[in-house]
Amino acid sequence: MTRRTRGSPYAPGDADDTAAMLDAVGVDGVEDLFDIPDPVRFDGEFGIEPRSERDARRLVERTLGRNDELTEFMGRGHYDHYVPALVDDLASRQEFLTSYTQYQPEVAQGFLQALFEYQSMLVELTGLDVANCSMYDAATALGEAATLSQRVRSVSGDRILVPDRLREGKREVLAAYADGPDLTVESYPTAEGTVDVEGLADALDDDVAMVYAENPTVCGAIEPELGAVGDLADDREALFVLGSDPVALALLERPADVGADVVVGEASALGAGTAYGMGTGLFATREDFLRQVPGRLVGVGEDATDRRAFTLTLQTREQHIRKERATSNICTNQALMALRTAVHVATLGPDGLVDLAEDCVVLARDLAARLDGVSGLRAPVNDRHHFREFQAHTDQPAAAVAADLESEGFAVHVVGEHRIQVCVTDANEPVVDRFVDAMAEVA
Amino acid sequence: MSEDGAPEPEVDAGDHAPDAGTLYDQARWTDDGEYEPLLAEKDATAVEIGDDSPLPDDLTRDSLELPALSEPELARHYTRLSQMNYGVDSGPFPLGSCTMKYNPKFTERVAGLPEAAVHPDRSAGSVQGTLELQAELQDYLGRIGGMDAVTLQPPAGAAGEFTGIRIAAAYHEANGEDRTEVVIPDSAHGTNFATAAMAGFDVVELPSAEDGRVDLEALEAAVGDDTAALMLTNPNTLGLFERDIEAIAEVVHDAGGLLYYDGANLNALLGRARPGDMGFDVMHYNVHKTFATPHGGGGPGAGPVGVTAELAEFLPTPHVRLQADGSGYERYEPAQSIGKVHGFAGNWLVLVRAFAYIARLGDAGLADASARAVLNANYLASQIDYEVPYGPFHHEFVASAGDQDAADAAKRMLDYGVHPPTTKWPEIVDEALMTEPTEAEGMGSLDDLAAAFDAVAAEDDATLEAAPERTAAGRIDQVDAARDPRLSWQALED
Numbered sequence: 001m002t003r004r005t006r007g008s009p010y011a012p013g014d015a016d017d018t019a020a021m022l023d024a025v026g027v028d029g030v031e032d033l034f035d036i037p038d039p040v041r042f043d044g045e046f047g048i049e050p051r052s053e054r055d056a057r058r059l060v061e062r063t064l065g066r067n068d069e070l071t072e073f074m075g076r077g078h079y080d081h082y083v084p085a086l087v088d089d090l091a092s093r094q095e096f097l098t099s100y101t102q103y104q105p106e107v108a109q110g111f112l113q114a115l116f117e118y119q120s121m122l123v124e125l126t127g128l129d130v131a132n133c134s135m136y137d138a139a140t141a142l143g144e145a146a147t148l149s150q151r152v153r154s155v156s157g158d159r160i161l162v163p164d165r166l167r168e169g170k171r172e173v174l175a176a177y178a179d180g181p182d183l184t185v186e187s188y189p190t191a192e193g194t195v196d197v198e199g200l201a202d203a204l205d206d207d208v209a210m211v212y213a214e215n216p217t218v219c220g221a222i223e224p225e226l227g228a229v230g231d232l233a234d235d236r237e238a239l240f241v242l243g244s245d246p247v248a249l250a251l252l253e254r255p256a257d258v259g260a261d262v263v264v265g266e267a268s269a270l271g272a273g274t275a276y277g278m279g280t281g282l283f284a285t286r287e288d289f290l291r292q293v294p295g296r297l298v299g300v301g302e303d304a305t306d307r308r309a310f311t312l313t314l315q316t317r318e319q320h321i322r323k324e325r326a327t328s329n330i331c332t333n334q335a336l337m338a339l340r341t342a343v344h345v346a347t348l349g350p351d352g353l354v355d356l357a358e359d360c361v362v363l364a365r366d367l368a369a370r371l372d373g374v375s376g377l378r379a380p381v382n383d384r385h386h387f388r389e390f391q392a393h394t395d396q397p398a399a400a401v402a403a404d405l406e407s408e409g410f411a412v413h414v415v416g417e418h419r420i421q422v423c424v425t426d427a428n429e430p431v432v433d434r435f436v437d438a439m440a441e442v443a
Numbered sequence: 444m445s446e447d448g449a450p451e452p453e454v455d456a457g458d459h460a461p462d463a464g465t466l467y468d469q470a471r472w473t474d475d476g477e478y479e480p481l482l483a484e485k486d487a488t489a490v491e492i493g494d495d496s497p498l499p500d501d502l503t504r505d506s507l508e509l510p511a512l513s514e515p516e517l518a519r520h521y522t523r524l525s526q527m528n529y530g531v532d533s534g535p536f537p538l539g540s541c542t543m544k545y546n547p548k549f550t551e552r553v554a555g556l557p558e559a560a561v562h563p564d565r566s567a568g569s570v571q572g573t574l575e576l577q578a579e580l581q582d583y584l585g586r587i588g589g590m591d592a593v594t595l596q597p598p599a600g601a602a603g604e605f606t607g608i609r610i611a612a613a614y615h616e617a618n619g620e621d622r623t624e625v626v627i628p629d630s631a632h633g634t635n636f637a638t639a640a641m642a643g644f645d646v647v648e649l650p651s652a653e654d655g656r657v658d659l660e661a662l663e664a665a666v667g668d669d670t671a672a673l674m675l676t677n678p679n680t681l682g683l684f685e686r687d688i689e690a691i692a693e694v695v696h697d698a699g700g701l702l703y704y705d706g707a708n709l710n711a712l713l714g715r716a717r718p719g720d721m722g723f724d725v726m727h728y729n730v731h732k733t734f735a736t737p738h739g740g741g742g743p744g745a746g747p748v749g750v751t752a753e754l755a756e757f758l759p760t761p762h763v764r765l766q767a768d769g770s771g772y773e774r775y776e777p778a779q780s781i782g783k784v785h786g787f788a789g790n791w792l793v794l795v796r797a798f799a800y801i802a803r804l805g806d807a808g809l810a811d812a813s814a815r816a817v818l819n820a821n822y823l824a825s826q827i828d829y830e831v832p833y834g835p836f837h838h839e840f841v842a843s844a845g846d847q848d849a850a851d852a853a854k855r856m857l858d859y860g861v862h863p864p865t866t867k868w869p870e871i872v873d874e875a876l877m878t879e880p881t882e883a884e885g886m887g888s889l890d891d892l893a894a895a896f897d898a899v900a901a902e903d904d905a906t907l908e909a910a911p912e913r914t915a916a917g918r919i920d921q922v923d924a925a926r927d928p929r930l931s932w933q934a935l936e937d
Contacts, residue, residue: 007811008804010545010735012885021822021886030814033821035684035835040721042714046586050805053549060799063579064558066572074562077786086514088555090521098530098546100538100862101741105921106914107469107857109478110524111740117482120931124508130930134742136598139786147641172760172783176609180643222502251492254504276573277563277787278598278743290928296741300935301924304909304917307477313924319601319637320868324646329637332599332731332746334790336739343521346482349511350490361497385498402566411565 009053070411071431072274075389075423076218077138077167077266080274081247081356082426087271087343091336101296101335105311106303112310115335116298118342125249126263127256128284132295134267134334135281138243139170141264142212143177144283144294144328148262149210149239150181151292151327157207157238160185163195167218174212183209193221193382193391197228204236214243215252219421220364220389221382222252230259245269245282246345248387251357261286270348271340273427280337291317294328296335356426360388363424363432368392370436371422376443381419389423391415394443404442410435465891467534467860470526471915478916479523482510483932527915528740529862535884535892537823539839539865539877540632540680542710542732544812547803550736550796559795563787567773574772577763577788580798581747587801587809588709588726589719590749594758596789600707603727603746604638604674609781610725610750610757611672611701612642617757617779620699622671628657630681630869632707635674644671651871655681655833662694670700677704677721678711680869680877682820682836692722701725701754706746709733710881711817711838714810724751730797737796745793757781813838815882819889823880826893828900832872839879841872842896847907849874852899854918855910859895 013021018030027033051059072080091097095110102108102115115133122131135141146160160178162171164187175185188211189199195213204211211233215223223229226242233240242260244252247269255263267280285293291314299313319326348356364386371379371392379392394401398414405412413421424432472479488511492503512520530536536543553559561570581593597603608625615622625639628649639646647665652658656679666673673695677685685691695702704718704726710733718726730736731744738744750758759781761774804812816838824831829842842864844852853863853876864878876896880889899907911918929935 006807008808008815008882010547011812011815011882012888013815017886018818021818021889024825025818025821026825027821030818033817033835034715034837035686036712036716037686037689040688040716042589042717042720046583046714046806046809048583048586048801048805048809050807051802053547053803056799056803057549057553059802060553060576060795061556061558063576064556064572064795066575067558067561068569068571070565070569072562072565074564076564078563080562084514086518090518090525092551093522093525094530094532095525095528096530096740097551097737098532098543099528099740100536100541100543100738103865104853104857104863105919106854106911106916107529107862108527108740109915110526110528113479113481113527114521114524115740116930117932120481120483120933121509123931123933129934136602136743136790137786139783140598140602167786169783169786173786176605176782176784177641179609180641182643222498224502250507251496251498251503253502257504274560274562276559276561276791277785278789278791278793279786297928297930299924300929301919301921303919307473307916309478309916309919311919311921311924313921313928313930315925319633321633323633323636324640326633326637326640329601329605329634329641330599331601331632331634332738332744333742334598334739335741335743336737337743339740343517346510346512346517346520347514350488350507350509351511353509354490354492354507358497365497385502406566406569411562411569413564 070406070409071428072411073422073424073428073435074411074413076413076421078277079269079388080425080427081270083271083273083344084347086347087340090343091340096336096339102312109310112298114339114342116310118338119298121342121345122282122284125246126284127254128263129287130290130293131284132293132297134338135283135295135330136334137279137281138264138266139173141281141283142170142243143174145241145262145264146174146178146183146210147181148289148292150183152289153209153239157209158183159208160210161188161203161208162212163188163190165190165218192384193217193219194223194384195225195229197225200229201232204232206236208236208238210239210241212241212243216248216387219382219391220386221384222387226253226258234259246341247357247360250353267341268337271344272337280334280341292327293317295330295333359426361385363429364388364390367422367424367432371439374440374443377439388425389421391419391421394418394420396443401442405438408438408441410438465860467858468913469915472523481932482512482520486510486512534860535880535888536862537864537878537880537892538862539879540707542879542881543738544735544881545883546735546737547800550799553799554792554795559792571771574763576795576798578765578772580794583801584728584747585749588728588749589717590726591752592755592758593747593749594762595747595794596759596785597727597746597748598785598790599742599744600727600729600746601634601638602784603748604634605642606748606759606784607703607725607727608638608642608672610754611703613757613779613781614701614754615671622669624669625671626665626673628675630679630871631674631676632705635705655683655871656685657687657691659687659690662691666695666698666700670698672701672703674703674705676708678708678837681833681841682839683833684837688721707732708838710813713813714806715813724754730793734797735800736793743790743793745790745797759783812882819880819882819884823878823889823892827896829876829896839877841869842876842878843872844874844876847874849876851907855899855902855907856895857911858913859898861892861895
C-alpha cells in the first residue's frame with residue numbers, strides 16, 4: 001500500500017501546484033533546479049525513517065523517559081526557581097516565538113519594547129548604565145567581558161585574574177575567548193569560599209587587565225569584601241567584572257556601589273527553570289564602554305509620527321556591519337529567554353523578587369543547620385552567609401553518599417572527596433524534609 | 444499636533460493605499476497619543492531592604508525599584524506587545540539567509556517535557572535518556588552533513604564557527620604548524636570575519652568572480668603556508684552552488700589548510716549533497732534555520748559542529764558516546780579537546796526540538812523540504828518584475844531593486860502583509876533584496892509575495908520613503924536613535 005502522505009508535512013501545495021510552478025520556472029522536474037556537479041551529488045540515504053507526529057513525539061518521550069526521576073538539590077551556576085505559568089503562556093505566543101531579530105523595527109515594536117524593558121530591569125538590578133539584550137550564557141558573557149577588558153583597559157596588561165574556585169567549565173570558556181586576543185587566565189586564592197583579599201592584592205600588578213569575582217560565589221557564599229576587591233582592581237586600573245544573577249542582585253550589594261565595571265551572569269535564574277544548562281547571558285556595563293559592548297542593544301528613537309519607538313541601535317559595533325572589527329561575532333542570541341526573564345521579574349514585582357532572594361538566604365541557612373545536625377555531616381563548610389547553596393563535609397566518601405542519595409531519589413553535587421554541595425530554592429523546598437531524612441539514611 | 448499637544452495619529456493609508464491583493468494593518472496600541480507605555484510608566488514601586496533582612500546590612504543593597512503590576516495587567520501588557528510583532532505564523536517571512544521556516548507546534552510540546560528539565564551536573568547514569576538523545580542527534584546530524592563526529596555544545600551559528608575555527612587552530616598546532624590566516628569570500632556572512640578575528644586569525648578577504656562564485660585564481664593566490672582555513676557557504680549567499688567545490692577543496696588542502704562549511708544555507712541541499720562529500724573538514728549546522736526550531740526574536744538557536752574523523756579528538760568536552768560495551772551512554776573528554784565554548788551543554792531545549800523535527804521528517808521529509816524550498820525560490824523569482832542578476836540559484840535569490848532604494852522598498856513591502864527580504868546585502872548586487880521563501884509557503888502565498896514585490900516595484904520613491912504606513916510604528920529614524928543612545932527607561936528620565 002502506498003501512503004498518501006509523503007514528504008514534509010510543513011510544506012504546502014499539491015501535485016497540481018508543483019506542476020504549475022515547474023512550468024512557470026521552465027523546468028521539467030524539481031531535480032533540474034539543483035546545480036550540483038555529479039561527483040559531489042549525494043545519492044545515498046540518511047537512513048532516518050519518517051514518523052507521524054505521534055510517533056516522533058513518543059520517540060522523544062520514550063528516550064527522555066530513561067532519565068531517572070530525581071529531585072535535584074543542584075545549582076553551581078544553573079538554578080531552578082518556580083516559573084509562573086504566565087511566562088510560558090506569553091513566551092509561547094507565536095508573534096514572539098516565531099519572529100526574527102528586529103531588523104525591521106516598525107513591524108517588531110512589541111519584542112523591541114520587551115527587550116528594552118529587560119535591559120532596564122538589569123540597569124536597576126546592577127546600577128550600571130547599559131545592559132545588552134543577552135549573550136548565550138554566564139560563561140560566554142564572562143568571555144566577552146575579557147575581550148572587552150582587552151579593548152578598553154587603560155593598563156598595558158594581558159592577565160585576567162579569576163578566583164581559584166571558579167567553576168571549571170566557566171574557566172574553560174573564558175580561556176577560549178581569551179586565547180584569540182592573547183590574554184592569560186590566572187587564579188587568585190579564596191578563603192572560606194570568598195575572595196582572599198590579601199592573596200588577590202599579591203596577585204595583582206599593573207599587567208592585570210581584569211579581575212573577576214562572583215557574588216554569590218560558585219559555592220554559594222556571599223562575598224563580604226566586594227568593595228575591597230573593587231578598590232584593588234581600581235588601584236591597578238584593571239576592569240572589575242562581577243558575576244551574579246537577577247535573584248541575588250535583588251538583595252545583595254549593588255554592583256555599581258562596589259565599583260563593578262561589568263556585570264555578567266545567568267539571567268536564566270529567572271524565567272527558565274532547569275534546562276540541562278541552557279542559559280541566558282547577562283551583560284551590563286558602564287556608559288564609558290557603550291561602544292565596546294558585545295551583542296545587540298535596543299534603544300529609543302522616534303517614528304515618522306514623532307512618537308517614541310524602539311529600534312536596535314549602535315549596530316556599527318556588530319559583525320554584520322563591522323565584520324572582523326566587530327566587538328564580538330555574536331549574532332543569534334537568547335532573545336526569547338531574555339523575554340522570559342523579564343516577564344518573570346515583572347510577575348514577581350519588587351516585593352516578590354526581594355522576598356524570593358531573602359528566601360534563598362533563609363532556606364540555605366536552615367537546610368545547612370539541619371544537615372549539620374545529621375551524624376556524618378558538617379554544614380556549611382564555609383563560615384559565610386550563603387545564597388541558595390552551600391557546601392557540606394561528609395565523613396564518608398562524598399561520591400558514595402551521592403550515589404546512595406540517588407537511590408533515595410535525590411541528586412546533589414560532589415565537589416571533593418569528602419565534600420558535597422547542596423542547593424535549595426522555592427522549587428525543591430517542599431521536599432526538604434524528605435531530603436534531610438534521606439541524608440540521615442546515607443550520610 | 445492636536446490641541447493637547449499629542450501628535451496626530453497618522454494612519455492615513457489612503458494616500459498611497461493599494462486597492463488589491465493582501466493588505467496588512469498591524470495592531471497599534473496608543474495611550475494619550477503615545478504607543479503602549481513601558482512597564483515602568485504603568486507602575487514604579489520601591490522596596491526598602493531594611494532591618495528585617497536575613498543578612499547584615501553591609502551585605503545588602505538599600506532598595507530596589509521595579510514595576511509592581513498584577514498578573515492580569517501583565518498579561519495584557521505583553522499580549523499587546525505581541526500584537527505589535529510579526530511572526531512566521533502571521534505571514535510570509537522571506538528573509539534571505541535566515542531560513543524562516545514554519546516551527547512545528549509539537550516540537551514545543553516535547554521541549555516542555557518534565558523529563559527534559561534535568562540539571563547538567565547530574566551523574567551520567569541518572570540521565571541516560573538525555574545522553575541517548577544527544578548521541579542520536581549527533582548521529583542524525585553526522586549523516587545529514589556527511590560528517591564523522593558532531594558536537595552539540597555551540598549555542599548558535601556564530602558559536603559554531605568559533606568552535607570550528609578553534610578546532611582548526613588546535614589541529615594545526617598539534618601538527619606543529621603556525622598558521623595565522625583565515626580566507627573568507629567577500630560575500631560571506633559577517634560572522635565569518637568576526638569569528639576568525641576573535642579566534643586570533645588575520646582575515647584574508649577573497650574577491651568573488653564575475654559569476655558570483657569563488658574565483659579559483661584569486662583563491663590560489665590567497666592560500667599558502669599561512670592559511671589555517673577557508674570558510675565557505677555553499678550554496679553561497681547568492682544561492683549559487685560553488686560548482687568548483689572539488690577544485691577549491693584541493694587548492695586549500697594542498698596548501699595544508701582546512702575547509703570550513705558555514706551551514707546557514709544547508710536547507711538548499713538536504714538529501715542532494717553533503718558538505719562532508721564535498722571535501723569540507725569542519726562545518727556548523729544552524730538548527731534554527733535548517734531544522735525549524737523557532738528564531739525567538741533573535742534566539743536561542745544552536746550551532747552544532749561536525750568534523751571528519753581526523754578532527755574528532757579536538758571536539759569540545761564533554762562529548763557523548765555509546766559506551767564500548769553498548770550498555771549505556773557516557774560523557775568523555777576527547778584526547779586533544781579544545782575545551783569548552785558554552786558553560787554547560789549548549790542550548791539543550793533547542794536541540795530537543797531539532798531532534799524531534801528530524802525524527803518527524805526523516806529522509807523523505809528532509810529531501811522534500813529542500814526540494815520545495817528550492818522550487819519556491821525559483822518560482823517566486825520567476826513571478827517578480829525585479830531583476831535577479833545571478834543564477835542558477837537554489838533556496839534563495841538576490842533580486843535588485845534597481846533604481847529604487849532596497850531599504851525603502853522593503854519598508855513598503857510591510858504594508859502588503861509580508862515581511863520583506865534581507866536588504867542591501869550581499870553587496871555584489873546593487874540594492875539587493877535577498878529572498879528566501881523557504882518551503883513553508885504555498886503557491887498562493889508566493890503569488891501574494893510576488894504581488895507585493897511588483898506593487899512596490901511600480902511605486903514612486905515618495906511612496907516608498909513614506910512607508911510603512913500600516914505597521915504599529917511608522918518609519919523609525921535609526922540614525923537619530925544612534926546619535927543619542929537611550930537604552931533603558933532610566934535613561935528616559937534624564
